[in-house]
Amino acid sequence: MSEEITFKIWTLCMVQNGDKVLLLDRQHDSFKGFIPPGGKVDFLESIVEAAIREVKEETGLEVRNLKYKGLYEYVNPVANDRYMIFNYITTDFTGELLENAPEGKAVWVNINEAYTLPMQDSIRRRFPLFFEDGTFEIQVQWNHEENKEGNVTVTRT
Numbered sequence: 001m002s003e004e005i006t007f008k009i010w011t012l013c014m015v016q017n018g019d020k021v022l023l024l025d026r027q028h029d030s031f032k033g034f035i036p037p038g039g040k041v042d043f044l045e046s047i048v049e050a051a052i053r054e055v056k057e058e059t060g061l062e063v064r065n066l067k068y069k070g071l072y073e074y075v076n077p078v079a080n081d082r083y084m085i086f087n088y089i090t091t092d093f094t095g096e097l098l099e100n101a102p103e104g105k106a107v108w109v110n111i112n113e114a115y116t117l118p119m120q121d122s123i124r125r126r127f128p129l130f131f132e133d134g135t136f137e138i139q140v141q142w143n144h145e146e147n148k149e150g151n152v153t154v155t156r157t
Contacts, residue, residue, distance in 0.1 A: 005080045011051035012038030012072075014089040014130045015063060019111055021130075022059060022097075026104035034109070034117040038085070047086045059106045060098035063090045070136035072126055078144035089130050121149065129156070 014036045015022040023034040037058040041050040048066055055063045066088040074083040097106045109117065114127065122140070129136045135157050143150035 003080055005082060008081070008083045009041040009047065009050075010038060010083065010085045011041060011047055011054055012036050012085055012087045013051045013055050013063060013066060014069070014087070015055065015059070015061060015093055016089060016091045016111075016130075017093075017108060020108040021111055021114060022061070022106055023109050023114065023117070024058060024101060024104035024106055028104070031120060033119045033123065034114065035104075035120065035123050037103070037106075039103075041086075048088070051086070051088050055093075056095075058098075058101055058103045060101070061093045061095040063093045065092040066090045068135065069130050070126070070138070072122065072136075072138045072140075074140050074142050076142040076144055079142075081142075087126065087130070087136075125152070125154075132156070 022037070024037060026032055026035050037055045038051065039054040041047055051066055052063055055061055067090065069087045069089050072085040072087060074081070111131065119127070126136065126138060137155045137157070139153045140149050141151045
């Protein structure tokens with residue numbers, strides 16, 4: 001008899017314009033801080049289609065030519081949950097930023113200055129990897145009892 005596992009899939013897309021990146025100043029719910037646009041992949045939607053849709057919904061920009069950068073995942077062995085976040089970067093976009101973005105104000109931030117901004121640990125951990133050659137895979141085993149990150153494994157390829 002096999003145990004049921006819950007899989008959830010998200011995307012994240014870093015939009016770069018020269019030495020700046022587009023971040024959302026997210027200040028609602030428990031996931032506060034500066035984050036790149038992204039979100040859940042709808043059923044029957046491809047992962048790249050979801051990344052493109054999420055950027056459009058959250059920023060107003062239309063992105064193309066996404067480059068895959070890596071996988072970030074949370075695994076909770078107690079709850080049998082596995083959350084996978086597919087990460088992309090692009091420099092190819094058109095459009096105007098939304099005035100009232102739903103997930104937070106969209107702002108262009110100098111890449112070097114972004115390191116000083118408040119970010120969730122998961123975003124801060126992978127942020128520099130977007131600007132390195134190659135791809136990454138990060139797996140976080142969730143500590144269910146303490147409701148926080150446990151063992152973190154980072155692999156660069």
